[in-house]
Amino acid sequence: MSGIGSVKQLFNxxxxxxxxxxxxxxxxxxxxxxxxxxxxxxxxxxxxxVLGLSREKLAQMRxxxxxxxxxxLIRAGKLEPRLVSDSDFTPPKVLFNGKPRLLETLSQDERxxxxxxxxxxxxxxxxxxxxxxxxxxRAIQDYMSAAGQSRLINGFLRxxxxxxxxxxxxxxxxxxxxxxxxxxxxxxxQSVVSMHTLPSKSPMFENMMRAARDGKPFQLDYFLSVxxxxxxxxxxxxxxxxxxxxxxxxxxxxxxxxxVSSVNQIYAxxxxxxxxxxxxxxxxxxxxxxxxxxxxxxxxxxxxxxxYSKPDSALNQGQH
Numbered sequence: 407m408s409g410i411g412s413v414k415q416l417f418n419x420x421x422x423x424x425x426x427x428x429x430x431x432x433x434x435x436x437x438x439x440x441x442x443x444x445x446x447x448x449x450x451x452x453x454x455x456v457l458g459l460s461r462e463k464l465a466q467m468r469x470x471x472x473x474x475x476x477x478x479l480i481r482a483g484k485l486e487p488r489l490v491s492d493s494d495f496t497p498p499k500v501l502f503n504g505k506p507r508l509l510e511t512l513s514q515d516e517r518x519x520x521x522x523x524x525x526x527x528x529x530x531x532x533x534x535x536x537x538x539x540x541x542x543x544r545a546i547q548d549y550m551s552a553a554g555q556s557r558l559i560n561g562f563l564r565x566x567x568x569x570x571x572x573x574x575x576x577x578x579x580x581x582x583x584x585x586x587x588x589x590x591x592x593x594x595x596q597s598v599v600s601m602h603t604l605p606s607k608s609p610m611f612e613n614m615m616r617a618a619r620d621g622k623p624f625q626l627d628y629f630l631s632v633x634x635x636x637x638x639x640x641x642x643x644x645x646x647x648x649x650x651x652x653x654x655x656x657x658x659x660x661x662x663x664x665x666v667s668s669v670n671q672i673y674a675x676x677x678x679x680x681x682x683x684x685x686x687x688x689x690x691x692x693x694x695x696x697x698x699x700x701x702x703x704x705x706x707x708x709x710x711x712x713x714y715s716k717p718d719s720a721l722n723q724g725q726h
Contacts, residue, residue: 454627454684456563457583461684469588474541475522479581481514484574485544487521530668533594542589545582546669549629550678559583560628563683583683586629590682593664600632600663600679601639602656611654614702618689624704630681632658634665656702660685 453460459467479485486509487500499506502516512520520526520540527537538546548555562579574582604611617624635657663679687704 454563456565456627457580457683461686464587464682464684465591467584467588468591469541469585471522471524471539471541474539474585475518477541477581477585479574479578479585480521480541481518482578483509483512483517484578485541485548485582485585487517487526487540488544528669530593532668536592536594538589538592541585542592543669545585546589546666546680548582549586549680550631550666550669556629556631559586563628565627587682587684590664590666590680593666595662596634596665596679597661598632598634598659598663598679600634600658600660602630602632602658604654604656606654611656611702614656614689614704615691617687618691618702623707624687624689626681626683626685626687628683630658630683632660632663632679632681634663634677634679654702656704658687659703659705661706 454464457464474480477485486498498509500509500512500520501507502512502520507516523540526540528540528543529538530536549559550556558574559579559582562576563583614624616622658681660681662685663681665677665679667677667679686707688707690703690705692701692703
């Protein structure tokens with residue numbers, strides 16, 4: 407089936423099933439019959455349950471420095487600008503108007519001015535054409551380097567109620583997640599085979615296994631940190647490169663992994679990529695002869711819209 411008739415039937419199928427806001431067997435069957443088995447995973451699939459935005463919108467979102475500077479996360483000082491000295495033995499200071507200032511002496515407007523500064527952008531060493539503004543850069547750094555930050559933000563994105571959020575509120579975590587997504591969207595996408603490891607009793611692993619068993623898409627609702635593999639490591643997947651992180655290897659095939667190694671100041675020698683929380687995977691459980699647990703394989707679904715092609719830089723365009 408092709409042409410206008412096919413498009414009309416597709417729209418009719420989506421309208422009948424509530425605009426495709428939920429993934430149902432009926433919707434999948436109708437889309438399969440129309441030759442569009444995966445279109446609901448991006449363009450008309452369910453919105454992110456916590457962030458409340460469609461996956462397509464999240465995949466194209468960029469936050470301007472002006473909008474970042476208005477966030478309560480920044481104005482309240484819960485996301486700090488880069489310090490002049492990261493030493494534990496000196497009071498934390500920042501440069502403001504060319505002079506070092508103690509963080510606690512900055513007003514809300516002064517904090518906003520620091521993050522809104524168009525000159526305060528960061529370029530990855532290997533991609534000089536990419537620019538992250540201070541809010542995006544700092545959010546990605548904190549995610550990788552601040553103790554407990556990745557666990558906190560990912561639990562929030564999965565809808566969990568953390569026992570202790572520290573100084574951050576749900577609104578702070580929401581803004582932090584959007585800044586991270588915005589920054590990752592600015593980075594070039596990689597086509598990589600990578601590894602993630604999880605304890606076999608963890609809810610995350612059980613959700614992936616359930617998707618593999620039921621044949622349903624695994625919707626990534628949180629940031630997934632992965633280690634890119636060499637070809638030999640991918641073949642030898644029963645021995646993860648960093649087995650201390652978990653006891654079950656997950657092999658991840660993605661075209662949208664973001665290399666953040668150069669952003670990580672503390673562990674700069676580590677090769678690390680992050681997959682944003684809007685990607686959908688097909689989950690396969692493979693029993694490797696040398697593995698005690700099933701080896702999970704996540705294969706990113708094909709997408710429309712040029713595979714989440716990078717939008718024009720919001721730093722230059724002044725738009726989301």
